[in-house]
Amino acid sequence: MATETVQPGAQNHDSMFDSVLARLDAAARLMNLSDDVAKILRNPQKLVKVSLAVQMDNGKTEIFEAYRCIHSTTLGPSKGGIRYAMDVCQDEVMALAAWMSFKCAVANLPYGGGKGGVKCDPKKLSLGELERLTRAYTKSMSDVFGVNKDIPAPDMGTSGREMAWLLDEFNKIKGEDSPGVVTGKPIVLGGSLGRDAATGRGVMVATICAMEKLNLDLKEVTVAIQGFGNVGSHAARLIAEQDIKVVAISDHTTALYNANGIDIKAAIAYAKNNGNVLKGFSGGTSITNAELLTCKCDILVPAAIQNVITAEIAPSVKARLIIEGANGPTTPEADEILKDKGVIVVPDILANGGGVTVSYFEWVQNKMGYYWPEAEVNQKHDLSMQVAFDNVWNNATEYKTTMRIGAYITALKKIELGVNFKGKF
Numbered sequence: 184m185a186t187e188t189v190q191p192g193a194q195n196h197d198s199m200f201d202s203v204l205a206r207l208d209a210a211a212r213l214m215n216l217s218d219d220v221a222k223i224l225r226n227p228q229k230l231v232k233v234s235l236a237v238q239m240d241n242g243k244t245e246i247f248e249a250y251r252c253i254h255s256t257t258l259g260p261s262k263g264g265i266r267y268a269m270d271v272c273q274d275e276v277m278a279l280a281a282w283m284s285f286k287c288a289v290a291n292l293p294y295g296g297g298k299g300g301v302k303c304d305p306k307k308l309s310l311g312e313l314e315r316l317t318r319a320y321t322k323s324m325s326d327v328f329g330v331n332k333d334i335p336a337p338d339m340g341t342s343g344r345e346m347a348w349l350l351d352e353f354n355k356i357k358g359e360d361s362p363g364v365v366t367g368k369p370i371v372l373g374g375s376l377g378r379d380a381a382t383g384r385g386v387m388v389a390t391i392c393a394m395e396k397l398n399l400d401l402k403e404v405t406v407a408i409q410g411f412g413n414v415g416s417h418a419a420r421l422i423a424e425q426d427i428k429v430v431a432i433s434d435h436t437t438a439l440y441n442a443n444g445i446d447i448k449a450a451i452a453y454a455k456n457n458g459n460v461l462k463g464f465s466g467g468t469s470i471t472n473a474e475l476l477t478c479k480c481d482i483l484v485p486a487a488i489q490n491v492i493t494a495e496i497a498p499s500v501k502a503r504l505i506i507e508g509a510n511g512p513t514t515p516e517a518d519e520i521l522k523d524k525g526v527i528v529v530p531d532i533l534a535n536g537g538g539v540t541v542s543y544f545e546w547v548q549n550k551m552g553y554y555w556p557e558a559e560v561n562q563k564h565d566l567s568m569q570v571a572f573d574n575v576w577n578n579a580t581e582y583k584t585t586m587r588i589g590a591y592i593t594a595l596k597k598i599e600l601g602v603n604f605k606g607k608f
């Protein structure tokens with residue numbers, strides 16, 4: 184297993200990390216962030232790249248490219264998920280790690296930010312291959328991870344299953360049980376009630392908060408949701424439970440529109456019995472994924488992947504409110520177009536912070552060895568999201584800017600204080 188520590192920021196990075204820097208710079212200018220702090224945050228603290236040698240079911244060895252990036256530990260141990268996807272690369276992992284630093288600061292969590300990823304197509308790997316890959320990744324990162332150091336969690340392409348393997352491998356290496364080294368675990372291994380639905384729950388609470396600010400009536404608005412994985416399906420279910428009409432849903436196999444509202448419970452039951460995909464579900468008229476983003480609706484929730492609301496799509500968006508369930512679904516060019524159109528974007532680093540918030544509650548419960556009922560977790564989560572939403576809203580108002588830049592300002596103010604209190608030397 185080869186371990187290579189690459190120089191953060193040494194390579195050319197294109198879209199995603201540049202997107203982070205563009206927003207960071209815009210916020211820094213408005214709030215007068217000190218140049219020193221900006222410099223620190225423009226460069227991830229640590230970037231580890233490894234080549235994982237994994238034995239496949241056919242007996243042959245495959246090499247997988249894998250990363251863990253620690254963007255910042257100013258406000259606490261780094262926190263962030265592990266992604267299994269084919270587009271995992273240095274640029275993406277750096278961007279996602281930086282977003283975690285800002286997301287945790289916005290959510291008022293005592294964490295910095297990190298992110299990991301393995302370049303692979305998890306759908307093409309057998310259960311055994313996935314387990315060996317996860318154990319190899321954990322082994323190579325066993326000095327990076329730690330309960331008070333760097334705490335991974337699920338992200339795209341991973342779930343409680345991978346976190347259980349990770350925990351087991353880490354415990355074996357360290358020779359003791361450290362449930363708090365990873366969050367998003369199965370409940371029986373120290374996971375938190377409410378964690379699985381938490382990101383979707385946060386999206387729902389952020390949606391309600393935004394509707395209140397804009398005086399939108401629950402009974403009258405319509406919502407379109409892109410993505411029906413962990414974030415999109417829970418968000419759809421929880422939004423529908425508020426009596427809000429969900430008129431469009433999609434996943435990577437299909438997209439559906441129904442002006443009368445889609446039966447979300449039926450869609451979830453259908454996907455559960457059909458290999459976790461919506462293809463073939465008859466609850467609406469079939470549309471394309473691009474049509475979903477531009478369909479007639481009041482609120483659009485991109486909850487699938489990054490860079491879907493682009494400069495090409497943005498002019499045709501009909502929603503007046505966008506709630507970002509995914510990380511980085513809107514490009515900086517699209518941001519400008521949406522701003523000019525008067526569309527309010529509740530940014531990812533606020534709207535999808537519910538997941539990491541309940542990850543924090545899981546970590547606290549692991550440290551206490553005492554576990555809370557789901558209602559308590561949900562109540563604490565909802566309050567935390569409402570507070571974060573108000574902070575971002577107030578900063579956006581004070582600095583006369585968008586909610587995205589308001590969210591960056593909220594985060595940067597805290598991180599700047601942290602850097603100054605700790606000292607730079």
Ligand code: GLU
Pocket residue numbers: 262263264265286334335336337338339366367510535536538539540542
């Ligand atoms: N992967 C999730 C995110 O992007 C959760 C991270 C965590 O719980 O640490 O926010």
